[in-house]
Amino acid sequence: MKFWDQKIETMNRKEMEKLQFKRLKKAVKTVYRDVPFYKRKFDDAGAHPDDIRSLADASKLPYTLRSDFTDNYPFGMFAVPIDDIVRIHSSSGTTGKPKVVGYTKHDIEAWGDLLARNFTMVGLSHKDVFQNSVNYGLFTGGLGIHNGIETLGATAIPAGTGNTLRQLEMMVDFGVTALHCTPSYALYLAETAVDNNLVDQLKLKTGCLGAEPWSENMRKTIEDMLEIKAYDSYGLSEMFGPGIAFECTCQDGMHIWDDHFLVEVLDENGEQVAEGEKGELVLTSLTKEGLINIRYKTGDITRLLEPECECGRCSTRISRMIGRADDMIIVRGINVFPTQVQDVISKIPEVTNQFQIILTRNSKNLDEMTVQVELEKDAFTDDIIKLERIQQRVVADLMNVLSIRTSVDLLEFGSIERTGGKAKRVIDNRAPL
Numbered sequence: 001m002k003f004w005d006q007k008i009e010t011m012n013r014k015e016m017e018k019l020q021f022k023r024l025k026k027a028v029k030t031v032y033r034d035v036p037f038y039k040r041k042f043d044d045a046g047a048h049p050d051d052i053r054s055l056a057d058a059s060k061l062p063y064t065l066r067s068d069f070t071d072n073y074p075f076g077m078f079a080v081p082i083d084d085i086v087r088i089h090s091s092s093g094t095t096g097k098p099k100v101v102g103y104t105k106h107d108i109e110a111w112g113d114l115l116a117r118n119f120t121m122v123g124l125s126h127k128d129v130f131q132n133s134v135n136y137g138l139f140t141g142g143l144g145i146h147n148g149i150e151t152l153g154a155t156a157i158p159a160g161t162g163n164t165l166r167q168l169e170m171m172v173d174f175g176v177t178a179l180h181c182t183p184s185y186a187l188y189l190a191e192t193a194v195d196n197n198l199v200d201q202l203k204l205k206t207g208c209l210g211a212e213p214w215s216e217n218m219r220k221t222i223e224d225m226l227e228i229k230a231y232d233s234y235g236l237s238e239m240f241g242p243g244i245a246f247e248c249t250c251q252d253g254m255h256i257w258d259d260h261f262l263v264e265v266l267d268e269n270g271e272q273v274a275e276g277e278k279g280e281l282v283l284t285s286l287t288k289e290g291l292i293n294i295r296y297k298t299g300d301i302t303r304l305l306e307p308e309c310e311c312g313r314c315s316t317r318i319s320r321m322i323g324r325a326d327d328m329i330i331v332r333g334i335n336v337f338p339t340q341v342q343d344v345i346s347k348i349p350e351v352t353n354q355f356q357i358i359l360t361r362n363s364k365n366l367d368e369m370t371v372q373v374e375l376e377k378d379a380f381t382d383d384i385i386k387l388e389r390i391q392q393r394v395v396a397d398l399m400n401v402l403s404i405r406t407s408v409d410l411l412e413f414g415s416i417e418r419t420g421g422k423a424k425r426v427i428d429n430r431a432p433l
């Protein structure tokens, strides 16, 4: 099967926009009527549901921010009474306080359906045995993906995180063909599989990896080590969780689903960017009941791509995430995204893809950036000259891309902590000025 929902996935622009407009009007009316927070927000901005006379009128509505979730903690953003909420999740809290999200029965079904659509897009079906190696707590990647696997009709293995060797043994014993986890954990699984000579025994063919930024080179490394195809999966709790945007088998950008979301990619002035340009992803929920977000500023930076795709789907398309706005660090006035560091080191064979950025301030109050990287096992040597050469290469390549001088620490293989959750890449020890 090529499509899960062919009609929607291949709907032409005009018809899709008609559907979006109908859903947008309903969503805006609902939040204005049922969510005091939105009533206030709209009133303050001089916006009213009656102003929405076309899809483009969405730009008259105020943005919703992450801080709105903390300000209305825990349930103040919900659009239905708690009686109608059948499940609560919360953001993993990578940055700041967690955001609490709620789902009606219909939301859970719609989310499962959306994930089944994505899984079908990368060639999965009810025949697959699908291991979900993320945390099953409040994090949406656990139960959320699980629900999608069951909706698809594949066999769900709720592996959770931890005990990596045991996870691999399970994959061998159960004949696991598909895996969901973070890219950094996939890399760790791959390292462990290679170390234990397990790769040949795996039946794994597809990885759905997401929840944190990763690079094209990291994809290649994971694909080569595990002998699989790996696809980028993007989502955020505020909009359901995973499944909002997903790569197809073309592996050239993600499809983002216009029937569920009004998609904007905005520049600093709040204008929609041209195709190929980057901006912040701003999303409006069109189908949700429990929690309806109007023009939610995701903080995630992406590039808007041309909508045509060889796979035949007609959705809006975006590039992999370049970074999140609040991940960006400013070092001596220069903007640095951790993904840029990942890109650089993934091209250097002697070091692994694991890294950590340590920020400090020197006695002259200037920022210092140290990048800790790990030597590959087979690059380990007592030869100081050789080690220095590797270190200098990392410094030089980082300098080329970032335009700032960094110190580089070469660590022994395995020194940087591998977790099943999102990797912590930046440690900012700079005292406030």
Ligand code: ADP
Pocket: 090, 091, 092, 093, 094, 095, 139, 140, 209, 210, 211, 212, 213, 214, 232, 233, 234, 235, 236, 237, 238, 241, 298, 300, 320, 321, 324
């Ligand atoms: P938190 O903000 O606490 O991490 P979530 O667990 O809801 O909350 O994570 C959502 C965020 O994770 C997104 O806003 C985005 O920054 C990041 N993310 C999710 N999937 C991807 C992906 N495929 N690529 C890059 N970043 C991603």
Ligand code: K
Pocket: 094, 211, 212, 422
């Ligand atoms: K995150």
Ligand code: ZN
Pocket: 248, 249, 250, 255, 309, 310, 311, 312, 313
């Ligand atoms: Zn496609």
